[in-house]
Amino acid sequence: MIDGLRPYPEMKPSGLPWLGEVPAHWDVLRAKRLLKATEIPVRPDDEIVTCFRDGQVTLRKNRRSNGFMIALLEQGYQGVRTGQLVVHSMDAFAGAIGISDSDGKCTPEYIVCESRVDDAVLGYYSWVLRQAARTGYILASCPAVRERAPRLRYPDLGELRVPVPSSDEQRLIVRFLDWHGAQTAKMIRAKKRIVALLNEEKQAIIHRAVTRGLDPNVKLKPSGIPWLGDVPEGWEVTKLKHLTRFQNGLAFKPSDWSSSGTPIIRIQNLNGSDDFNFTIKSDLPDLLLIKKGDLMFAWSGNRGTSFGSFIWDRDFNGYLNQHIFKLTDYKVHGKYFYYLLQAVTKHVEDESHGIIGLVHITKPELGSVSVPVAPPDEQNAIATWIDGQTSALAAIIQRTTREIALIQEFRTRLIADVVTGKLDVRVLANALPEITDDRPVEEAGGDEDLDEQDATDAENEEVAA
Template sequence: MENRYDRYKDSGIAWIGVIPEHWEVRKGKNIFKKEERPVRDFDEIVTCFRNGEVTLRSNRRIDGFTNAVKEIGYQGVRKGDLVIHNMDAFAGAIGVSDSDGKSTPVYSICTPRNDTEANTYYYAYLLRSYALGGVIQSLAKGIRERSTDFRYKEFGELFYQQPPLAEQQAIADYLDRRCSEIDELIALQEEMITKLQSYKQSVITEAVTRGLDKNVPLKDSGIDWIGKIPEHWNCTAFKRLLLEPMQYGANEPAEECDYNNPRYIRITDIKEDRTLRDDTFKSLPLEKAKDYILSKGDLLFARSGATVGKTFLYNEDNAACFAGYLIKAKCNKKKLVPNFVFYYTLSNIYQNWKNSIFIQSTIQNIGADKYSSMPIIVPPLAEQQAIADYLDQRCSEIDELIALKQQKIEKLKEYKKSLIFECVTGKRKVS
């Protein structure tokens, strides 16, 4: 490894291993003390996030947060404090506050016992590195019954590396700079993924609303949010193209995992790329599943919650049934190609329709009645198939590009994680 120190020694702590010869090892309670400051009237709430950011809640838009009626046990936080989320530290919720404010008792607020011995930014990097590497969780199992509970008492009893203060500062500064550069590269890849996803949606929308012939005459569809469509296409209610009324899924809890029984598909099983998760497999006994068995080409629509409108095209070889928060549509394949409809639900036109439904209701819920009445553009059957085949090819190409970007992001994240670990533990010398 490049930039190693000249000499190393055994730290005397099995899970720490060797450290640079001039570094020390000390318990957390001998490096930091826990603060218990009073709260001031003007203090705003400080929140610690899993990415290590510690900032005022007002600095970030956070859905789902509500202020407590009584702020019991709140404590003062100052800029530069080391903040540890007692219940979420294992996931990386450790950092240095960028603001003065107040926090709930779920946080341990720590400051150095001696400013000439400890740099909070270095120790934030060190603690987060151990947390994301599973060290805190594995060690905490032997300390408390709850493996994710990491209060000041636990923090204080563990041993940590202690380089000279100037070296701590140099490591923190180096990591700030390098991590910022890596984060910029990650953000660039994420921006490119967003653009590719937007382009993919535009390709889908263009194909399902205008077809593959750019010179075909157009006509007004009669619906504002659809606009013009090819002259020989029709626009009708979805229910007129189905073999049977749309069906709600089984109202059964997901309990067993028996691969000999039909898979029980729930909203949470459907990933953003519209494939099924492998790690959430649940099944239903055939007796309970028999009325909800899926056939190839069946479409599932999510009917409520944050995922309302999400769709899934069932083309699996293994038997499956579906849960109550999903609604099944069985296309009349003499009139409608299921894959064409699936792509239709990925288009901007479908999003426009969903938005028009939500405008009419304060609750984001789309039932079978609304899905059945959904206007849908209908090309001739052969043209539907040609469009679906074309989109299979084009979307596959775009998805491959997206996958490459995602792989780059994962490699960058792994490199960042490795770089931090090597620097804070003395495996790499920062000059």
Template sequence: MKKLRQYPSYVDSKVEWLRNIPSHWEVVKSKRIFIESSIKGFPDEELLAATQTKGVIPKSLYENTTVTATKNFETLKLVEMGDFVISLRSFQGGIEYAHYRGIISPAYTILKPQEEVTPKYYRYLLKSKRYISGLTLLVTGIREGQNIDTSKFKDSYLPLPPKEEQTNIANFLDYKTEKINRFIKKKKHLIKLLKEQKAAIINQAVTKGLNQNIAMKESGIEWLGEIPNHWKLDKLSRLLKPKGLIRGPFGSALKTSFFVKKGYKVYEQKNAIYKDLTLGDSYIDSEKFEELKRFEVKLNDFLMSCSGTIGELHQVKGDFKKGIINQAMMIMRMKKIIHPDFFIWLFRSEYIKTTILDSSKGSAMKNLVGINEFKAVKIPVLPLDEQKEIVSHLEYETEKVNKTISTIQKEITLVEEYKKALIAEAVTGKIDVRDFHVPLENKRQLKGAEATVN
């Protein structure tokens, strides 16, 4: 940013979020830049959705967005590519840019740019962090119900650079953000590869051991393949203590209506997923605890998530609150022939993940296999000393990968912040890009990237 020059002279815009602007720019009311449009009667157009992350796009590209409950498409409003939409939740995300022509719910306000406007300049401006910071002055309603007040928006002030300059700023930002986005995409792909590498390291260690030259034998299990000759395979049920597998209570046995402010803690999936027993504030009284005492959490128990995010394991250690598990959890109590840390690493392996997931056709969401199938899962049994060696190896190797991932994630965060700052500085005139020209070799690439601003 420091290498980019400023304009020769500035004036006070008298708009708090905008601050000083180039002296030849205008500051005008939004209703001079946009006029409200409410054209109806185009039922054959494609249904559009307004989202805070992708703008105004075809409903088919954003399945989770509910656009309208009406079946009378004649009442829906026509949106043209390049229009802007004040969506139902615009307070948090700003004003959305239409990337397509189509129809949208009459609950949305459609804003059509005037002749003196380059739409893609305002696409950047209205999503810039400076403009978003000023949206609190334009909202109506309270809390979650806050939306941009259209009348307040029309009377609010926006910068109006000369049209040619608007186009130049937009072209500059298209070029710069496209380069930044490609950098981020590559870094995210690298993170994906590193995570795959980490998964492979884990799976290799807990299913094949560390000695690549050791004699191997067939396990007889498709997902496991060969294992070291001196390893055994045993059913999980044989490695559990007596009554050492406890699935959480049925839903009717533990309802939210039973919860109290203080008492015995109810442990949830997030305790296993995030490896933190302090999370959650659901409690039951002593009477309900005694009724459900067979689901009590004890020291050294393994807590496992059983719904949605399946197979996340956490061992109960140190200080913890007396309590029980809920319906989406499972307790496992293991014999000492399995090292606790090795058992946790084993459950992070692809072998276990694949084995304990219900792969029944037609399942909308992954579920845990039936309890009998779960008990029958074959677990590698190997000398404790070897288990400890594998644990040490995995702690060292995965920590190296995690540090690399963390470094890359920090790079992405810094670059994303730079992109936001660059956009904010360019659209508010804090940097002068009038002499910028897109390099010839990049013009073709920009045509494909022009419709998307991340």
């Protein structure tokens, strides 16, 4: 059905670089003409509503219950009601804008809006403002209270110029995007389930090989480690700190960054992202560089994805940031060691701590983890066997993950084209069936994929008074 979308027949300049041309019958007005801030009193039973970067606005307990900055005194809190537009004043530039699905209360750092005119559809303007955030328009309009901390107040929001279709057209756009979002979410969930199952199978192969070896008839002995169980008789059990040195990356400050230079390698880059927005010009020690083939361990990241061992597969060098250890001087076969670390990641995750849905482990904690170690003459054979057994699975995982990214990219582009008037959805939206699955789509990876450098700032909504 998407193939049936066509451009509007007549366009005109909007006068805004981020918006470009709009349909000839649309207006472009300041947001204060359409939206007004509310000051609803808090009721005794109101629970906290949170505005997330993926556009979901819901009771905090509906998303997660830990990892928030908790206010000691809820001074200045305001009421929020289902259907209102909520803008996170300190995170609007990153897309924390949406329609509340719940009644509750929120910090004064939120802008809670309702329609100033009868025919303004708040759902449409939440899409428009999120698109404005993606283009950098909101960031450019925000005064900053400190470095990398822009804050959008209602007067700033009110001055933003936004496209204004008719109210009927606004409703049709929202209907189309909600329907497409539900279909996209269903597709992404199915593909993520495939990736999860393939990863489980891959991890089972790795775990069996590095804890039992390749001989199914080998004699076993107790390892003395509850999570590990028995290991082959000829194997050693030792702590990771006796097998390698963990070299810390650096906590780079914004003042260290430059427009060109050596890339700063972040956890998202270990997962394959080509986003190297941060570079540094510095004569740092070579020990802090990683090059192709180097082994690393991300010690703070998302459970099951951004946490664990990685081999750098790029052809250029980069400096590690503070959330990654470089493993040096290890005393075992490199690829075998990589698989050994993968096998113990689940145990390390279970023993770790963290905030905002992340896992975190210190160097002493990681170094104290006991692992089984095969004799030197078996290590290469185990690594080679695992390579052969998991290569096909890895290829399918990589392909499916790329498909998910492409679906998300298409969704993001479609939203931009629809809310800014580049594609006409009116006829199609009128013919759409009712939406039966209202779970939100992770448009750009969602909150779970926040970059680790921004993770501690991801939820500023609970500001201590």
